[in-house]
Amino acid sequence: xxxxxxxxxxxVTPEIAAEHGLSPAEYERVLQILGxxxxxxxxxxxSVMWSEHCSYKSSKxxxxxxxxxxxxxxxxxxxxxxxxxxxxGLACIFKMESHNHPSFIxxxxxxxxxxxxxxxxxxxxGARPVANLNxxxxxxxxxxxxxxxxxxxxxxxxxYGNCVGVPTVGGNTAFDPSYNGNILVNAxxxxxxxxxxxxxxxxxxxxxxxxxxxxxxGRDGIHGATMASAEFxxxxxxxxxxxxxxxxxxxxxxxxxxxxxxxxxxIVAIQDMGAAGLTSSSFEMASKGGMGVEVDLDKVPVxxxxxxxxxxxxxxxxxxxxxxxxxxxxxxARRIFExxxxxxxxxxxxxxxxxxxxxxxGETVAxxxxxxxxxxxxxxxxxxxxxxxxxxxxxxxxxxxxAPLDSLKTLMAAPDLASKRWIWEQYDHMVxxxxxxxxxGDASIVRIHGTERGLAMTADxxxxxxxxxxxxxxxxxxxxxxxxxxxxxxxxxxxxxxMNFGNPxxxxxxxxxAGCIEGMRDxxxxxxxxxxxxNVSLYNExxxxxxxxxxxxxxxxxxxxxxxxxxxxxxxxxESIVLLGETKGHLGRSVYLRDLLGRDEGAPPPxxxxxxxxxxxxxxxxxxxxxxxxxxxxxDGGLLVAIAxxxxxxxxxxxxxxxxxxxxxxxAWLFGxxxxxYLVTVRNPETVxxxxxxxxxxxxVLGRTGGDALTLAGAGTISLGELRxxxxxxxxxxxxxxxxxxxx
Amino acid sequence: MKAxxxxxxxxxxxRDVAVALEQSMGRAPAMIWHGESELPKLxxxxxxxxxxYGDYLRCGxxxxxxxxxxxxxxxxxKGTLVLGIxxxxxxxxxxxxxxxxxxxxxxxxxxxxxxxxxxxxxxxxFTRGYKAGQVVQIPVAHGDGNYFADGExxxxxxxxxxxxxxxxxxxxxxxxxxNPNGSIDNIAGILNEKGNVLGMMPHxxxxxxxxxxxxxxxxxxxxxxxxxxx
Numbered sequence: 001x002x003x004x005x006x007x008x009x010x011x012v013t014p015e016i017a018a019e020h021g022l023s024p025a026e027y028e029r030v031l032q033i034l035g036x037x038x039x040x041x042x043x044x045x046x047s048v049m050w051s052e053h054c055s056y057k058s059s060k061x062x063x064x065x066x067x068x069x070x071x072x073x074x075x076x077x078x079x080x081x082x083x084x085x086x087x088x089g090l091a092c093i094f095k096m097e098s099h100n101h102p103s104f105i106x107x108x109x110x111x112x113x114x115x116x117x118x119x120x121x122x123x124x125x126g127a128r129p130v131a132n133l134n135x136x137x138x139x140x141x142x143x144x145x146x147x148x149x150x151x152x153x154x155x156x157x158x159x160y161g162n163c164v165g166v167p168t169v170g171g172n173t174a175f176d177p178s179y180n181g182n183i184l185v186n187a188x189x190x191x192x193x194x195x196x197x198x199x200x201x202x203x204x205x206x207x208x209x210x211x212x213x214x215x216x217x218g219r220d221g222i223h224g225a226t227m228a229s230a231e232f233x234x235x236x237x238x239x240x241x242x243x244x245x246x247x248x249x250x251x252x253x254x255x256x257x258x259x260x261x262x263x264x265x266x267i268v269a270i271q272d273m274g275a276a277g278l279t280s281s282s283f284e285m286a287s288k289g290g291m292g293v294e295v296d297l298d299k300v301p302v303x304x305x306x307x308x309x310x311x312x313x314x315x316x317x318x319x320x321x322x323x324x325x326x327x328x329x330x331x332x333a334r335r336i337f338e339x340x341x342x343x344x345x346x347x348x349x350x351x352x353x354x355x356x357x358x359x360x361x362g363e364t365v366a367x368x369x370x371x372x373x374x375x376x377x378x379x380x381x382x383x384x385x386x387x388x389x390x391x392x393x394x395x396x397x398x399x400x401x402x403a404p405l406d407s408l409k410t411l412m413a414a415p416d417l418a419s420k421r422w423i424w425e426q427y428d429h430m431v432x433x434x435x436x437x438x439x440x441g442d443a444s445i446v447r448i449h450g451t452e453r454g455l456a457m458t459a460d461x462x463x464x465x466x467x468x469x470x471x472x473x474x475x476x477x478x479x480x481x482x483x484x485x486x487x488x489x490x491x492x493x494x495x496x497x498x499m500n501f502g503n504p505x506x507x508x509x510x511x512x513x514a515g516c517i518e519g520m521r522d523x524x525x526x527x528x529x530x531x532x533x534x535n536v537s538l539y540n541e542x543x544x545x546x547x548x549x550x551x552x553x554x555x556x557x558x559x560x561x562x563x564x565x566x567x568x569x570x571x572x573x574x575e576s577i578v579l580l581g582e583t584k585g586h587l588g589r590s591v592y593l594r595d596l597l598g599r600d601e602g603a604p605p606p607x608x609x610x611x612x613x614x615x616x617x618x619x620x621x622x623x624x625x626x627x628x629x630x631x632x633x634x635x636d637g638g639l640l641v642a643i644a645x646x647x648x649x650x651x652x653x654x655x656x657x658x659x660x661x662x663x664x665x666x667x668a669w670l671f672g673x674x675x676x677x678y679l680v681t682v683r684n685p686e687t688v689x690x691x692x693x694x695x696x697x698x699x700x701v702l703g704r705t706g707g708d709a710l711t712l713a714g715a716g717t718i719s720l721g722e723l724r725x726x727x728x729x730x731x732x733x734x735x736x737x738x739x740x741x742x743x744x
Numbered sequence: 745m746k747a748x749x750x751x752x753x754x755x756x757x758x759r760d761v762a763v764a765l766e767q768s769m770g771r772a773p774a775m776i777w778h779g780e781s782e783l784p785k786l787x788x789x790x791x792x793x794x795x796x797y798g799d800y801l802r803c804g805x806x807x808x809x810x811x812x813x814x815x816x817x818x819x820x821x822k823g824t825l826v827l828g829i830x831x832x833x834x835x836x837x838x839x840x841x842x843x844x845x846x847x848x849x850x851x852x853x854x855x856x857x858x859x860x861x862x863x864x865x866x867x868x869x870f871t872r873g874y875k876a877g878q879v880v881q882i883p884v885a886h887g888d889g890n891y892f893a894d895g896e897x898x899x900x901x902x903x904x905x906x907x908x909x910x911x912x913x914x915x916x917x918x919x920x921x922x923n924p925n926g927s928i929d930n931i932a933g934i935l936n937e938k939g940n941v942l943g944m945m946p947h948x949x950x951x952x953x954x955x956x957x958x959x960x961x962x963x964x965x966x967x968x969x970x971x972x973x974x
Contacts, residue, residue: 158854162885163795165756249754249798341753428856428885430950431793433760438957447955562955 020047048276055377058504080121082532091195093127096188096554098537102243103185107152112160112246120272126199127191134171139180163248168427169444181542188554201271203289210348214320218303221316250319257340266329273320281322295348297360309365384510393588393602395668401596418730442487454559456490463548465604470515478523481555486616487633489565489623490557497534502546512549526609568632569650573706576685581677585664592671634677640670656703657713747773747788757793764949768965778810791832804834833943844893850926856885861909873967880960882946889945891927909933
């Protein structure tokens with residue numbers, strides 16, 4: 001036995017187990033399952049399969065509460081991505097996934113490989129990726145690392161997405177000090193496949209070949225999944241070697257080669273090698289199919305000599321896939337992968353033993369029972385402490401921050417509301433030639449290639465609501481995503497959730513998690529908006545300080561006829577601006593309260609799900625019938641911010657007036673963040689007002705479009721030029737000031 | 745009119761330009777894999793955008809040495825029309841079918857947005873659908889579009905009317921603000937001496953459909969469709 005083998009097969013101690021993140025109780029279970037101590041390779045496999053990242057051990061009991069079915073759902077959570085029926089024999093496959101920890105340590109590669117990983121989750125199921133989105137959360141703008149992280153993450157997302165040739169069409173970016181030591185990078189991919197050609201990961205067929213394709217295996221990313229399952233501390237930098245390095249060129253070849261192969265009748269099962277690489281892919285495929293698997297590690301294409309079994313199994317080298325092929329069809333696959341100059345190797349076969357057996361240099365280096373290891377993956381019902389319900393803030397008790405148009409100008413340049421053009425202009429958002437609605441609006445629309453129908457997509461979440469009241473915040477996140485899709489005229493179909501939270505071993509964090517799930521569940525049920533895929537990222541803490549609870553929601557809907565959709569820009573002078581939905585002036589947890597008055601107080605705005613549905617269905621009807629083409633949902637910053645965004649998008653101003661009888665102070669009416677509201681423009685408002693009355697939707701004519709300024713009756717005028725400078729200027733100015741870290 | 749699109753590993757606008765060509769020409773172009781060494785009878789060869797070979801060396805440098813490029817050069821010499829868009833333009837300069845080089849954007853950042861172009865030469869087979877001096881809207885999407893040529897080359901390009909497009913503002917002025925990448929003299933596209941090879945950083949195929957926001961790019965493909973070579 002040579003020295004490598006000796007190291008791989010040396011018996012481990014409880015201390016080594018602890019270093020691998022296994023608790024004493026979990027290690028005890030390992031000993032029970034094996035009836036002996038594991039060797040190092042086996043321990044490595046246990047540690048990643050039972051890591052939070054791979055096993056969902058803290059979150060599983062809660063995730064089960066989310067609705068996951070609907071007549072249009074083809075495949076819900078549990079596969080590489082969710083699949084929904086979008087008509088015409090087509091399916092949409094999508095998912096969002098986090099790459100938070102790696103992106104903090106090494107922003108370019110962390111974000112880039114986040115994009116690569118989520119792309120693979122989607123094309124591994126047979127879909128051509130048609131769009132990427134991303135949701136980013138950074139620390140305070142004046143934190144010394146923030147600018148570096150923004151620059152690196154954006155360059156990484158662009159560097160990967162632009163090269164693979166999938167348009168990055170949307171997303172959202174916001175800042176909060178809670179992310180200072182733990183940013184969020186949540187990447188989402190949307191793909192389209194033939195509904196009768198979806199590929200799954202359950203292995204079957206004793207003797208069928210296990211095939212490895214893509215890049216070679218190197219020593220990068222070993223233990224990435226374990227890192228993603230632990231808190232950060234000041235030594236985070238030392239974990240840089242666990243970050244993988246992306247190669248978007250190989251990914252592009254892999255997409256084309258896999259789709260070419262999928263057109264042939266040769267694949268039994270396929271899965272990408274993501275977190276925990278070869279370990280999780282081979283293990284999960286065998287486990288799902290109730291099979292055994294035997295792998296000869298000498299056959300695995302490697303980048304370096306003398307890699308140990310442990311390293312090969314735990315490497316997270318990117319751009320690799322594992323497939324089970326039909327017997328005798330290896331040559332069809334080999335020809336395609338050789339054409340694309342990608343590695344191709346038969347590395348093993350399926351067995352009926354129910355065991356995972358790994359051989360290296362002719363010796364057995366691991367021999368593990370699959371079902372017991374999978375079935376006894378720990379599942380915790382962790383203690384949780386519900387977040388106490390905050391008292392609502394009476395708008396009448398909140399003083400004004402100043403003249404409304406001054407407040408507006410400040411808010412339009414506030415980090416969370418300022419234009420993110422600096423970001424999305426670094427992403428190729430037009431490649432593939434189907435981007436009908438580009439980034440910057442409520443939702444983006446991508447034409448389903450070769451048809452006159454569209455897919456609308458968005459990603460959204462308001463963590464400051466979630467921290468105050470997780471249940472209302474979770475509800476709001478789902479409702480907001482639904483509203484974003486509705487505002488462009490799409491029929492919302494399903495969501496993917498990316499649950500970003502702190503340390504689940506703390507009861508108050510589990511309380512946030514539980515609360516958000518409860519609110520999400522209510523909204524999903526009320527809006528017929530099931531969860532079809534998702535990802536959980538826990539331990540988002542640095543030195544004991546947790547991020548804001550951030551249940552990011554990615555959502556997809558269909559636009560049935562691309563002759564009828566809406567965008568947020570004012571398109572014509574002299575149209576009436578109509579506000580749909582009820583305004584009470586809810587200032588609790590608003591951007592106005594936080595950014596202008598320095599107060600993080602009160603309850604978040606409640607979401608009335610019945611009204612949400614009624615208002616949204618009404619608005620969608622108007623858009624689908626072609627009656628309106630301009631629509632914007634009223635969100636962060638409230639009514640006046642929404643109007644300013646519409647004016648800037650269209651380059652057309654407006655004159656507006658508040659109603660005579662206000663239910664609250666004017667500033668609460670203008671900047672409150674009441675939910676379920678939309679702004680639309682129409683030539684003649686009478687018909688819409690009448691229809692709204694009949695539908696039970698509150699409607700009010702605010703004013704008219706026109707000119708090149710925004711005028712608020714009794715409060716003066718601000719030119720679009722001045723507003724634009726404030727809105728468009730902040731981020732480029734911030735990013736261009738490398739030496740003035742704290743003077744922005 | 746017969747057209748072909750060359751596909752390199754890493755090309756990613758090959759389908760987009762094929763769609764635009766088919767829309768204007770009524771027939772799909774041939775898609776030619778980079779490893780081929782022969783081309784069918786053709787009137788137009790398009791080298792599409794993307795990241796050929798990952799652009800891991802200089803952009804376009806490896807693609808310029810693909811087997812198919814020998815044949816592309818031979819056809820160009822015989823007068824076949826060759827259009828290089830974005831990465832295709834980079835390939836054409838690396839293959840020395842066009843002079844100059846495309847460097848990293850002055851901003852050091854990738855940029856994707858609509859820009860205004862002034863049509864400087866409306867006589868070529870590619871641009872004759874436009875009027876000289878017309879300002880058109882066509883998107884760019886690149887990280888390395890900063891065109892550079894030495895003084896002598898630049899004098900020749902200008903003197904011989906081989907600057908096809910310049911980046912301009914809405915009023916047709918070639919300002920620094922209108923220049924998305926720092927290109928010398930705001931140059932967005934150039935022609936070879938015979939006028940049968942055009943390289944341009946902007947993507948005409950991306951604004952060839954009203955649903956995508958405009959049709960100024962389509963004008964180029966419509967003009968090409970009308971070209972009938974002897």
